[in-house]
Amino acid sequence: MSIRIGLMGGTFDPIHYGHLVTAEGARVEFGLERVWFVPSGWPPHKSAMDVTPAEHRYLMTVLATLSNPYFEVSRLDIDRPGPSYTVDTVEQARHGLPPDAELYFITGADAILEILTWKQPERLLERCHLIAATRPGYDLERLESTLGELFRRFRHRIAVVQVPGLSISSSDIRQRVRRGQPIRYLVPEPVVDYIYKHRLYQAPTGREVVAGGHRMAQIPGGTE
Ligand SMILES: Nc1ncnc2c1ncn2[C@@H]1O[C@H](COP(=O)(O)OP(=O)(O)OP(=O)(O)O)[C@@H](O)[C@H]1O
Numbered sequence: 001m002s003i004r005i006g007l008m009g010g011t012f013d014p015i016h017y018g019h020l021v022t023a024e025g026a027r028v029e030f031g032l033e034r035v036w037f038v039p040s041g042w043p044p045h046k047s048a049m050d051v052t053p054a055e056h057r058y059l060m061t062v063l064a065t066l067s068n069p070y071f072e073v074s075r076l077d078i079d080r081p082g083p084s085y086t087v088d089t090v091e092q093a094r095h096g097l098p099p100d101a102e103l104y105f106i107t108g109a110d111a112i113l114e115i116l117t118w119k120q121p122e123r124l125l126e127r128c129h130l131i132a133a134t135r136p137g138y139d140l141e142r143l144e145s146t147l148g149e150l151f152r153r154f155r156h157r158i159a160v161v162q163v164p165g166l167s168i169s170s171s172d173i174r175q176r177v178r179r180g181q182p183i184r185y186l187v188p189e190p191v192v193d194y195i196y197k198h199r200l201y202q203a204p205t206g207r208e209v210v211a212g213g214h215r216m217a218q219i220p221g222g223t224e
């Protein structure tokens with residue numbers, strides 16, 4: 001049987017238990033040999049101004065996935081210049097894998113609803129399966145009606161995984177940190193420590209600089 005690899009794409013700003021439970025659910029349900037978490041370098045649909053530097057997001061993803069032997073973190077999107085288009089990620093991920101390996105791109109159903117606005121959605125579906133994780137409050141039937149013809153042509157490659165009722169989101173976590181509210185039990189313990197140690201998501205401080213037109217936080221000891 002061909003090997004099946006999961007790719008869990010996201011901004012992970014920060015990674016939280018919603019992402020982790022989704023990846024683990026997909027791994028077990030679809031018999032995935034491994035799941036590669038792929039933090040976006042430049043999330044195509046988000047403003048660079050609003051996203052924490054990639055190295056912080058990468059390191060938090062490494063910390064969050066350490067305890068699961070089936071989880072790995074890929075730098076594919078972080079190291080590739082330009083917007084992190086999924087079709088490019090999938091094509092790059094194939095290098096070094098057996099030709100019959102099957103790739104399963106896992107992401108939230110809300111993200112997949114927008115796939116018609118992604119780069120080359122048809123080409124993407126020719127190259128991988130999509131696992132749409134349903135998050136709380138999401139109406140599943142919208143997937144078929146929104147994707148229309150694309151859904152009908154590739155329905156054999158689109159699957160849905162139900163994740164437990166987690167209404168955790170990265171934006172809520174960032175807001176909680178800003179307001180001084182607890183985030184423990186929403187994100188793994190080492191990620192909580194990382195966020196406070198590096199003072200992420202707090203009110204803007206003098207550590208923020210304007211570089212190349214983008215507002216970026218500095219990583220202590222890192223290069224600008
Ligand atoms: N609680 C959750 N349950 C299931 N899927 C989720 C959950 N949170 C996020 N996802 C999905 O994981 C993928 C990556 O998410 P992302 O890193 O943007 O996190 P997010 O929590 O959605 O962030 P933000 O609140 O900043 O938009 C997205 O497709 C998103 O739909």
Ligand SMILES: O=C(O)c1ccc[n+]([C@@H]2O[C@H](COP(=O)([O-])O)[C@@H](O)[C@H]2O)c1
Pocket residue numbers: 008009010011012038040043044045046084085086087107111117118119
């Ligand atoms: O390929 C695209 O055009 C594209 C457009 C928007 C989002 N994506 C991918 O979808 C995943 C979830 O995106 P986000 O912004 O919700 O973190 C992430 O892996 C992105 O790279 C991909």
